[in-house]
Amino acid sequence: MEERVDIALQREPLDTNAAVARVTVAEAGGIALFLGTTRAQRAETGKGDGDLVALEYHAYEEMAHKQIAKLASEAVKRWPVCQLVVWHRLGEVKVGEPSVVIAVSTPHRGDAFDACEFLIDELKKIAPIWKKELYQRGDRWQGA
């Protein structure tokens, strides 16, 4: 299983071309790629914080890696995965930049879409990763 799965939490910018290359194999007929990116938004009105500049990601890294690995194992059991990548960025991610890249290759496209959707949906539910919204003036922990 291990050589089919590539999980990383990294401070360096995510290389989406490298993610696609990592899952590209001769047996695959489809590759699904999901990028989660920092969306531009205004601070809540009346607070005067200005626009969102970046998100700052923090993680309980050992546990996040372990929980994402469990999701990857589940995906490999449920779908005929050739290769999969889940790379999550930590630290500051500016508007427009990706914070997570998920790439899945399978023999047929439907399985690639399904496995990719499963991985991002479950990652958002269980991976111990948090983001702080950084505005022009001020910041706020999301969900707090």
Added chain:
Amino acid sequence: MTIQVRLFAIMAQQARTGMLTLEVPEGATLASLRAELQRRHPKVAWPAGTMLAVNQEYAQESALLYPGDEVAVIPPVSGG
């Protein structure tokens, strides 16, 4: 026994540390550890939905603690 508790995100910010050390009796549960944390650190708010993890797995509050366990408080996550 001594238990190290890791804190993250807004809770670490409020506590001004990512690691707390607590003394709990042998046979203590996560629920009792949580009560002790809340008693000793009243300035750290526990957002609704906060979970506890032992040795990097989510755990029920009825779980027993053992010496050397790595406990973490996990406020609602927002990765992705």
